[in-house]
Amino acid sequence: MCGICGAVWTGPNGALAADSLQAMMDRLVHRGPDDAGSYHDNHAALGFRRLSIIDLAGGHQPLSNEDGSIWTVFNGEIYNFPGLRRRLEAKGHALRSSGDSEVLVHLYEDEGTRMFRLLRGMFALAIWDATRRTLILARDRMGQKPLIYRHDGRRLVFASELKSLLALPQAEFPRRLDPMALDLYLNYGYVPQPRTMLEGTCKLPPAHYAVWHDGVLTIERYWHPDWNRERDQPVEEDVEELRATLADAVREQMIADVPLGAFLSGGIDSTIIVGLMQRASSQPVKTFAIGFPDPAYNETHYAELAARHLGTEHQTFIVEPKAWETLPALAWQFDEPFADSSALPTWYVARETRRAVTVALTGDAGDELFGGYDRYRALALTELFHRLPDGPRRVLGGTMVRVLPRSARSKTRLRGFQRLVEHINEPAEARYLGWMTTFDEAGRLTLYSDDQLDALATAAAGLDDPTQADPAALLGQAFASAARRDRVTRAMVADLLTYLPGDLLVKVDLASMAHSLECRGPFLDHRVVELAAAMRLDRKIRLRSGRSKVVLKQAFADLLPPPIRTRAKMGFGVPISRWFRDDLKDELQGVLLDPVCLNRGLFRPETVRELVEEHVDGRREHSFRLWALVMLELWFRRHLDVSAP
Numbered sequence: 001m002c003g004i005c006g007a008v009w010t011g012p013n014g015a016l017a018a019d020s021l022q023a024m025m026d027r028l029v030h031r032g033p034d035d036a037g038s039y040h041d042n043h044a045a046l047g048f049r050r051l052s053i054i055d056l057a058g059g060h061q062p063l064s065n066e067d068g069s070i071w072t073v074f075n076g077e078i079y080n081f082p083g084l085r086r087r088l089e090a091k092g093h094a095l096r097s098s099g100d101s102e103v104l105v106h107l108y109e110d111e112g113t114r115m116f117r118l119l120r121g122m123f124a125l126a127i128w129d130a131t132r133r134t135l136i137l138a139r140d141r142m143g144q145k146p147l148i149y150r151h152d153g154r155r156l157v158f159a160s161e162l163k164s165l166l167a168l169p170q171a172e173f174p175r176r177l178d179p180m181a182l183d184l185y186l187n188y189g190y191v192p193q194p195r196t197m198l199e200g201t202c203k204l205p206p207a208h209y210a211v212w213h214d215g216v217l218t219i220e221r222y223w224h225p226d227w228n229r230e231r232d233q234p235v236e237e238d239v240e241e242l243r244a245t246l247a248d249a250v251r252e253q254m255i256a257d258v259p260l261g262a263f264l265s266g267g268i269d270s271t272i273i274v275g276l277m278q279r280a281s282s283q284p285v286k287t288f289a290i291g292f293p294d295p296a297y298n299e300t301h302y303a304e305l306a307a308r309h310l311g312t313e314h315q316t317f318i319v320e321p322k323a324w325e326t327l328p329a330l331a332w333q334f335d336e337p338f339a340d341s342s343a344l345p346t347w348y349v350a351r352e353t354r355r356a357v358t359v360a361l362t363g364d365a366g367d368e369l370f371g372g373y374d375r376y377r378a379l380a381l382t383e384l385f386h387r388l389p390d391g392p393r394r395v396l397g398g399t400m401v402r403v404l405p406r407s408a409r410s411k412t413r414l415r416g417f418q419r420l421v422e423h424i425n426e427p428a429e430a431r432y433l434g435w436m437t438t439f440d441e442a443g444r445l446t447l448y449s450d451d452q453l454d455a456l457a458t459a460a461a462g463l464d465d466p467t468q469a470d471p472a473a474l475l476g477q478a479f480a481s482a483a484r485r486d487r488v489t490r491a492m493v494a495d496l497l498t499y500l501p502g503d504l505l506v507k508v509d510l511a512s513m514a515h516s517l518e519c520r521g522p523f524l525d526h527r528v529v530e531l532a533a534a535m536r537l538d539r540k541i542r543l544r545s546g547r548s549k550v551v552l553k554q555a556f557a558d559l560l561p562p563p564i565r566t567r568a569k570m571g572f573g574v575p576i577s578r579w580f581r582d583d584l585k586d587e588l589q590g591v592l593l594d595p596v597c598l599n600r601g602l603f604r605p606e607t608v609r610e611l612v613e614e615h616v617d618g619r620r621e622h623s624f625r626l627w628a629l630v631m632l633e634l635w636f637r638r639h640l641d642v643s644a645p
Contacts, residue, residue, distance in 0.1 A: 002061070003028030003513075004073040005159035006046040006126055008135045010215040014155035016045045023167040024159055025049055030333075031075070031160060031513045037061050039071050044128045044135065048073045065105045066094060069131045072104045075160050076123030076145045077520065079252040084118065108136070113209055116222045120252075120525065124160060124204075135212040141223045142365070142524045143193075143206030143501030146509060148335075150201045151217045161510070162196060162335030166639060174200065175640055179455040180469065182602070186439040186447070187471040189339035189628055192502045197336045197635075206501050223526065227482040227493045231534045238535055239555045242528075246555075249525035250276040253361060261286035261357035263349060263519075264314065266302025266564060268372070268549050269363025271310070273522055275559030277361060278310045286356055287312040290349040292319055294575040302564055309561045317352045319345060319574070324587050331634035333514040339438055339628035340503050341574045346511040354515040364504055365523040368495045369532035370549040371488070371540035372569055375435050380488045380543055382431060428487040429479050433472050436499070438628050452602050474498060489537050496529070577615075577623035585616055588626060597633045 005024040007016035021038055025047040032049025039046040039062040048061040064071045078084070081100035084107060089095065093106040100121075107115040108127050113136060122144035127136040137158060139147050148165060149158040150173065157173070159165050165173055176199040181191050193203040204210055207223035231238065254260060254277060262274045264287035277285045289303035300316045307314035323344055330347055331337075353360050367373050426434065434440065439447060448456070460469035467473050478494035485493070505524075512519045522528065539551040547553075553565055580588045591597060592612055598605040608629065614620040 002073075002075045003031030003049040003160040003164070004047065004075050004124065004126060005157075005164045006044065006073065006128075007155055007157040008044045008128070008212055009155040010043075011154070015042075016155070016157070018045075020168055020172070021045045021047045024164045027164040027167045028160060030516055033516050035060060039128075041130060043133055044071075044130070046071060046073045046126060046128060061101055063097070063101050063105065065109060069129070070105045070108060071128045071130070072101065072108075072125060074101050074104055074123060074125040076121055076125070076140065077253075077518075078103060078119055078121040078123065079249075079255065079525075080120040113211065113220070113222070116209055120527075122520070122524070126158060133214060136209060137204055137212075138209035138222075139204050139206050141207045141526045142496075142505065142529065144505050144509065144521065144524060146506065147204040148196060148201065149204060149210070151212070152200070153215055156212050156217065162198070162201070163332070163639065165201065166335075174198070176200070177640075179452065179459045182452075183444060183456055184471050184474070185337055185339070185632070186444050186628060187437055188474075188498075188502070189438045189624070190503045190506065191336050192474055192498055225526075225530050225533065227533060228484040229534045230485065230536060232536075235539060235551065235554075238539055238551050241531060242551060242555045245525070245527050245531055246272075246522060247276050247279075249522040249528055250361070251280050252525075253520040253522050254280060256359045258358040259286070259356065260359040260361075261288060261353060262312075262361040263287070263353070263363070264289050264303045264306055264312065265363070266299045266304070266306050267363065267366075267569065268552060268560065268564065269366030269523065271306040271363075271564055272366075272552065272556045272559055273361050273363050274306065274312060275310050275556065276522075278312060284311055284313040287314045288317070288349055288353040288356075288360070289314070290317045290319060290345045290352070292345075292575060294578065297575050302567065305561055306564055310559065315352070315356070317348060319348050323348070323574070324579075324584050327630070327634055328638060329514075330511075331631060332638045333510050334506075334631075334635070335510075335639070337628070337632040337635040338503075338506065339624065339631055340507055341576050341624070341627050343507045343511055344574050346507055347514065350512040350517050350519075351515045354517040358516075359518045359520065360512070362508060362519050362521050363523065364508060364519075364521040365496075365500060365529070366549070366552070367569075368492055368500050369523060369529065370552045371492065371537070372548055373495075374569065375432065376488050376491060377541060377543065377546065377548065378435065379428065379432055379491055380541060383428065383487055384543075428490075429476050430472065432479075432491050432494070433475050436475070438624055443625070447603050447607050449601055449604055486537050488541065493533065496533070576627050577621060580623055580626055581616055581618065588612065588616070588630065591630050591633055592626065594633075596637075600636070603629075 005028060009015055025036060028049045035050035037048045037060055046062045062071045062073050078100040081103050084103045085095060088106045095102050104125060116138055122140045124139050124145035124147040137147060139145060146160055147158060148162050149156060150165060157165055178195060178197060178199040181195045181197045185191050191197055193205045196203060208219055208221050210217060210219045250273060262277055262285055264270050264274050274285055274287055287307055289300050291298035291300035304314060326347060330343060460466060463469055475494055475498060478497040479490045481497060482490045482493040508519050535551060541548050542550055553560060589612060592608055598608060611622045611625060615622040615626055
């Protein structure tokens with residue numbers, strides 16, 4: 001696992017200076033503390049920071065082919081590299097190292113951009129073809145590894161993290177806030193690709209590659225799964241194929257020349273991954289869990305139960321409200337404002353895990369693939385409601401919204417039911433977006449200052465497609481990718497295309513790499529993804545019994561103790577609602593009611609004050625909205641207001 005950066009340019013006035021490349025590399029040292037390297041010629045510069053995982057002695061980058069005409073910098077792991085090496089050697093290629101990086105330059109010589117369909121793994125990479133003066137950038141299918149770039153026609157710069165690009169002087173790398181990215185952030189809690197918070201700076205989407213040649217940039221998708229495909233096999237065949245495919249992915253991802261372990265939450269997904277690891281290992285797997293003193297957010301007893309059942313070497317850590325002290329570091333590490341509060345426990349479990357191992361496997365994507373979220377069952381239930389005749393449906397839905405009492409607590413059954421019925425009369429996509437939204441459209445319009453509303457309108461007017469100014473369009477397009485499937489499956493596919501790469505995988509990558517820990521997700525193997533996505537909905541969710549992940553539990557029943565197999569999903573959140581009313585009330589007010597924050601010109605100060613006061617007094621529940629505003633303000637302070645540390 002590593003950090004990469006670099007630039008290409010068309011003429012001497014676009015050249016990247018050596019000290020600028022070094023500054024970009026220095027911002028990535030946490031991703032690669034073990035080694036560094038760079039390459040320069042008249043049209044390109046490549047930088048690299050290395051975390052040594054495989055081929056500890058021979059994995060130095062940038063790395064070239066035999067004649068030095070093709071160079072690469074690469075972040076990630078190619079799990080099927082042994083087979084690719086044998087293929088290349090059989091064709092006469094001479095490989096000087098024993099790892100996966102050198103495979104890339106030789107595979108490019110043979111296949112060009114067709115190479116990406118042959119790779120199985122997680123990666124963000126750059127290939128510089130000096131002879132053709134062509135740069136290739138690419139990301140893995142699911143978006144596990146990040147790649148940010150800016151192209152102004154004169155020069156293209158790229159890096160694993162935005163903070164690396166922010167090491168460049170402002171004259172070379174403008175810092176203009178993108179008003180539409182801010183609108184997306186307040187809606188989703190993260191900035192979806194391809195946008196970033198900075199105007200003109202982009203994320204390369206997952207499963208895409210970009211080709212730069214003499215100042216012209218083109219972007220193509222290389223993976224085209226058929227999300228509309230639905231398998232019609234007997235359940236026994238689904239079970240057997242799932243068992244074999246996931247077990248193979250786990251075995252592949254356990255290859256490392258450094259200590260390896262796993263996150264173990266005590267949920268279905270991580271328990272299965274650890275069980276498969278333990279089955280493939282000759283010694284106890286090292287596992288790690290984190291919890292909170294608040295019982296509503298603490299599932300460490302389930303993790304300990306799973307560890308005993310599987311025979312792992314387990315460690316548990318407890319996070320207290322003093323975690324607020326970590327937020328400035330979290331805001332620095334997360335290059336954009338990021339409102340998923342589970343980044344905090346992920347940060348801590350990664351830090352503690354890194355004390356013992358360098359690689360950790362996770363259960364990421366199990367929920368999206370097998371129907372683990374409550375919102376999938378909620379969507380299925382409300383679809384039944386929508387089968388009622390129009391008149392009774394509207395009357396019943398309106399009555400439930402009016403008569404339900406308000407709950408100020410965010411993690412109660414009553415609050416969950418409120419969220420279910422608040423959008424019950426809306427179409428499926430709008431209903432689903434309502435459950436996913438931090439600030440809905442009315443909330444954002446109330447929050448924005450007049451100047452910010454004008455900036456948003458101006459940005460929207462410049463779009464070729466005005467509908468793209470609506471944050472709901474992102475989710476609508478993702479739903480449409482599986483238009484011939486049932487609505488719940490559409491929502492799951494939409495999450496695979498938006499929420500998973502935009503939120504969960506960003507969280508895991510940035511929080512883990514802050515501590516030089518590599519995380520691998522066997523559920524993210526594209527063979528597992530394609531298999532699971534094609535399964536029928538009733539193999540995943542049973543409405544009458546309230547069961548979820550049905551086929552997953554059936555396939556791996558021997559790895560799951562009964563209390564874990566039957567438990568309700570808890571999630572990986574933090575008790576921010578209580579923290580903001582009690583332990584962290586002063587800190588909350590100190591950030592959001594500070595004149596620096598109130599006078600930024602983005603929001604109406606009176607609306608911000610009202611949100612804070614209503615939550616602190618217990619009148620309304622605003623914890624997730626306040627967390628989003630806190631992380632936005634800390635991002636301004638850490639990335640745009642001051643020089644980097």
